[in-house]
Structure formats: C-alpha cells, structure tokens
Amino acid sequence: MTAAAAGEVAAARPDTDLHIAVLNGHREAFFDAGHAQQLVEQWNSVHAGTIDRDRAEGYPESAERLTGHVESCTQEHWRLRGPGGMAAVWTRVPAFHTQHARSASFTGFARRRELQASGPYVRSVWEFQSWFTSQAVRRGIEFRPRGVIEVKAYGVDQQAVETAFEDTVAHVLASPNSDDYLDPAGVLKVLLGLADHDVRRYMTFEAPLHTDVRAAIACGLVEEEAQLQLTAEGRAFAERHALAALPDPRRDAWEELPELTAAVTELGDLHAAAAQLPR
Structure with missing residues (x-):
C-alpha cells in the first residue's frame, strides 16, 4: 500500500468509516470491511490453539485479548490518532506466510558463552510485523544491556536460515573477529x-x-x-x-x-x- 493509493481511496470515500482489525492490542486500519474481517479470521485461525489453551487453563482475559475482532472509527479519528495516519490504511489484505527462524543469546566479551538457544522453528508472520520478509534469509546481531548479544536468522528458505544462523554464531564466538578494531x-x-x-x-x-x-x-x-x-x-x-x-x-x-x-x-x-x- 502507498500513501498515494490510500489518499485516493480516502478522497473518493471521505465519509466512510474505517474498519480496524484489533489483534492482541495491535491495530491495523482498512477501507474495506471484508479485508479487515479476512485478516481477523486468519489471525484467529493461526492463534486458535493458544486461545483455547488460555481459556482451558483459566486465563479468559488473555484469551479475549489474543482473539482478533473488528472495530470501526471515523477517518478523522484515525487521521489524528491512528498509527501512521491515513497513509497507513490498507487498501488490500496484508501479505501472510510462514517463515523459518533460529535465535540464540550469548554473554561475555572476549569469551562469549551461550545463555540460551532455540532449535529451528516455524512462525506465522504478516506484512505489518517488523520481522516479515519475503527474502530467503535475513540475519542480525543485537546488543542488549549487561553484555548480552542476541543472534537471529529468519526467512522463507529453511536451509538458508540454518546456514546464516550457524555462520553468524561462529562470527560472534570468534575472537578476534572482523568487527574488532581499536577506538x-x-x-x-x-x-x-x-x-x-x-x-x-x-x-x-x-x-x-x-x-x-x-x-x-x-x-x-x-x-x-x-x-x-x-x-x-x-x-x-x-x-x-x-x-x-x-x-x-x-x-x-x-x-x-x-x-x-x-x-x-x-x-x-x-x-x-x-x-x-x-x-
């Protein structure tokens, strides 16, 4: 979606309310009610197991929050208070797919030690989420407080994700490595x-x-x-x-x-x- 496309639709339908998909507290706005409903149904299908488990284990509020639903608001309200304003209003259903992922965290400086690591896993992602990608693999190293380093690799190609994750972990554990320099x-x-x-x-x-x-x-x-x-x-x-x-x-x-x-x-x-x- 582009700001120009959203602007054209808004200009053509200035008095039409927006349809807001509310997903575990996150909100995405749509011009078309059918698009919002389709996203909500997709979301609820993906999270059905967690929703049912929360209800069965006595956490109805958690289940209710995770369950997606559609609300309405005026264009003016969203323009003033909605995340991203009118440029963020969808004119279609956001893309969705599953992706492969690996992650691990380490502590230490010259001698880094593993704190925790995940085995290969698959997760569902939507276009509006920050970790969405259609690339074979994306990788990253993030530095956290108290000397913790997080390594992540994710994408649509399982083998590419595995290779990138292993290479990135090897780089983090190497001492010295190519990131070392003297300041x-x-x-x-x-x-x-x-x-x-x-x-x-x-x-x-x-x-x-x-x-x-x-x-x-x-x-x-x-x-x-x-x-x-x-x-x-x-x-x-x-x-x-x-x-x-x-x-x-x-x-x-x-x-x-x-x-x-x-x-x-x-x-x-x-x-x-x-x-x-x-x-």
Whole structure:
C-alpha cells in the first residue's frame, strides 16, 4: 500500500468509516470491511490453539485479548490518532506466510558463552510485523544491556536460515573477529569506568561497548573473570596517564584533549602488538 493509493481511496470515500482489525492490542486500519474481517479470521485461525489453551487453563482475559475482532472509527479519528495516519490504511489484505527462524543469546566479551538457544522453528508472520520478509534469509546481531548479544536468522528458505544462523554464531564466538578494531577514546572510557567501578558510566551504545571492552582485553589492560576488572597492567596504565584526573569523558571532543596524546599512542602500540600474537 502507498500513501498515494490510500489518499485516493480516502478522497473518493471521505465519509466512510474505517474498519480496524484489533489483534492482541495491535491495530491495523482498512477501507474495506471484508479485508479487515479476512485478516481477523486468519489471525484467529493461526492463534486458535493458544486461545483455547488460555481459556482451558483459566486465563479468559488473555484469551479475549489474543482473539482478533473488528472495530470501526471515523477517518478523522484515525487521521489524528491512528498509527501512521491515513497513509497507513490498507487498501488490500496484508501479505501472510510462514517463515523459518533460529535465535540464540550469548554473554561475555572476549569469551562469549551461550545463555540460551532455540532449535529451528516455524512462525506465522504478516506484512505489518517488523520481522516479515519475503527474502530467503535475513540475519542480525543485537546488543542488549549487561553484555548480552542476541543472534537471529529468519526467512522463507529453511536451509538458508540454518546456514546464516550457524555462520553468524561462529562470527560472534570468534575472537578476534572482523568487527574488532581499536577506538582509543572508547577504550580509555572503559578503563576509566572500571577504575570508577562502573564500566557503563561513560558508555552509551551497546555495540561500541563490546568492541571497546574486547580491545581493552586484547591490549592486556582488562581481564574477564566473574566480572570485568583492570589487570595490573591496566591499573598501571590508568595511573601512568592520570586518567582519574581527566575531565568528564562525556564532554564534547574529549578524545582530542592534549593530555590523552600519550595514552592514545600507547594504546595503538599495545593493540598492534596484540594483533601479532598467535591465537
């Protein structure tokens, strides 16, 4: 559906109410009541087992919420309050298919350990869901709080999904891997954070945090035991370059401070030397 197509239909039928498919709290709007009803019937058929089980186990409210139904609202109401406005109103039934999927989560930095993993499974997806794809496979790595990494692969080709999942897991577990690089400012923030007993104090994004911690470990300045901590070399490095006396790392252009020049140079030398060591 395009905004232009939705606009043409709305212009032709300005006084016609919209038909809203309500699906476990999610709402999709349609011009045609038949399209909304078809989606609801499809949804209820896919989730029939869960709905029946919730009712049988004494969770009627959960079953009622999961059961799809159709409501109505004016175009003006949806234009003002509906997700996506009139451009999001469907002029057809959303595409639907089943897809193959795999997922796993890991913890750790240089030494990653599996937290949980799913075997191959099949799920039903609709075009309005974020994980919908008609591609053979899509893969992704997501960084979560507390050092957790999630690996996902999904698509319409089962073998492609299996291969992509295995390759992505192997990449995540490899140390070093092609995502590793040295960001001196990031590593210095890790060192200062550990010296302050809070590695996340100066770090904002999960992916850079992983990269910077791995670089600090490779340089021999941080060790990964029950929790991250400075090595003796790391403590000496922090004292040698007086990291505790530096301005707050959250200030703009912190990495350009003249006081950091020597520390940045030493980090470059340590990282280059680590890259030459046999793995």
